[in-house]
Amino acid sequence: MTRELPLSHDLRHALHEGIAATFEGVQRDLADLVRVPSVSAAAFDPAHVTASARAVAALLRDAGMPQVEILSVPGGAPAVLAHRAGDGAGHVLLYAHHDVQPPGEGWSSDPFEPVIREGRMYGRGAADDKAGVMAHVGAIRALLAQASAAPGALPLPAITVFVEGEEEVGSPTFAQFLRTYGDRLAADVVVVADSANWKVGIPALTTSLRGLVDAVVQVDVLEHAVHSGMFGGPVLDATTQLVRLLATLHDDAGDVAVAGLDRVPTADLDYPEDVFRQEAGVLPGLTLSGTGSLPDRLWGKSALSIIGIDATAVDRASNTLAHTARAKISMRLAPGQDPGEAEAALLAHLQAAAPTTCRVTLHPGERGSGFLAPRGAASDLAHAAFAQAWGRESVEVGIGGSIPFIADLVTLNPDSAILITGVEDPHSRAHGADESVHLGELRKAVEAEALLLAAVGAGGLSGGVPRA
Incomplete structure (x- = not known):
């Protein structure tokens, strides 16, 4: 299927050449952003997040955004809000975040001193999401430079840029x-x-996100720890009982066994198992869990993981029966599943599965709604922009992770089109050691966003996109 943009060939060519000629500056500014250790987790210095917000604000001002502010609400991290009035059709809000995950261990180089190896920039936040920030900055630079070179030839939409500083801690004040x-x-x-x-060289529009419910399940057995030799037998320790309870959450095939969870159809994309194994780092010789296609298991069905356990550490163990144990459960939900209903289903399952030999308490945690995007003129424009920038057709994908604030954006803008894009790829290792962004993909992302903004300004939302 061929998609076309409502833009002249000369304009598309001029934007392509302009972005290629100035991309070195985008790369340099991304490196400077990566050097700011803007970790938003509570254990880290918040001054770095403030410094990051100031750096982003300066970039947007220098790009030509006339109204730029750093804002926050009580208890919240600094966000950058910028606006430029348009002389064309439409209004576009550009979102990214400038905070990053803690560096963690296992890096090949300093996580906050970016290095380039084989066309990729390595550093914490290089992909997630300071590359997203620079995609916006680079697109605005290119458009305003082109508009200045040919006054009146490039009507632009109104543009608002919102770059938050607490996404990596769940956007608690969003x-x-x-x-x-x-x-x-x-x-x-x-x-x-x-x-x-989808891959390096294959652009994608994310059209679905799974929702999220997490909780801590606590098992209590005794008032205090007791000697395992003297009392073991009539009493099963709390750790054993917790593990037995957690084992009921999946069936023998590895599918989630909690009743009442939804499932939705997924994109019809070929995802070879050997590719998934390599990208996920599955150990050789092991079988995969669950049933259905890989996109179905990753995007359309629920998934449940135990992401933490509080129990006696092996090197501190004594011959005693643990009196209490806890586990943190992270459950990803099919797009459209109500998080409250899913949490109630999880609680009902645990209560039904709990034996009379222990007391089970569920402590609810974070909830987040998923996202399922309808098709429309805006997504057609996005696909057309991707095809122009990458020189090939784009695809639609789901993401197994969750971005709960998108539900808040949908509530705020119920009639607006939400386009979820990005510059990461399966080798980016976001949140992990040696996080990186493919610089060639970033340049194409800048071009695609510039084309999308120009197409909106040219009235593309009202007329749709012609197809051949």
Whole structure:
């Protein structure tokens, strides 16, 4: 299927050449952002997040955004909000985040001193999501430079840029931020630059996200720890009982066994098992869990993981029966599943499975809604922009992870189109050691976003995209 942009060949060529000629500056500015250790986790210095916000604000001002502010709500991290009035059609909100995950262990180089190896820039935040920030900055630079070179030939939409500073800790004050500043974030199209492409060289629009429910399950058996030799037998320790309870959450095939969870159809994409194994780092010789196609298991069905256990450490173990044990459960939900209903289903399962030999308590945690995007003129424009920038057709994918704030954006802008894009790829290792971004893909992402903004300004939302 061929998609076309409502832009002249000369304009598309001029944007392509302009971005190629100035991309070295985008790369240099990304490296400077990576050098700011803007970890938003509570154990790290928040001054670095503030410094990162200031750096992003300066980049947007230098790119030509006339209104740039650093804003926050009580208890929240600094966010950058910028706006430029348009002389063309439409209003586009560009989202990214400037905070990053803790560096962790296992890096081949300093995580906050970017290095380039084989066309990739390595550093914490290089992909997630400071590359998203620079995709916005680079696109705005290119468009304003072209508009200045040919006055009147490139009508642009109104552009608002929102770059938050607490996404990596779950955007805890995002709802409050929307209540305070939401009127300034309304738009016809929202571009969220915080996702991934299908492969290097194959651009993708993310059309579904799984929701999220997490909780801590606690098992109590005794008032205090007791001697395992003197009392073991009539009493099973809390750790054993917790493990037995957790084992009921999956069936023998590895599918989630909690009743009442939804399932939705997924994109019809070929995802070879050997490719998945390599990308996920599955150990040789092991079989995969669950049933259905890989996209079905990754995007359309629930998944449940035990991401933490509080129990006696092996090197501190004594011959005693543990009186209490806890585990943190992370459950990903099919797009469209109500998180409250899923949490209730998890609680009902654990209560039904709990034996009379222990006391089970569920402590609810974070909830997040998933996302399922409808097809429309904005997504057609995005696919057309991808095809122009990459020189090949784009695909639609789901993402197994969750971005809960998108549900808040949908609530704020119920009539707007949400486009989830990104510059990551399966080798980016976001959140892990040796995180990186493919610089060639970033340049194409800058071009695609510039083309999308130009197409909206040219009235592409009202007329759709012609197809041959």
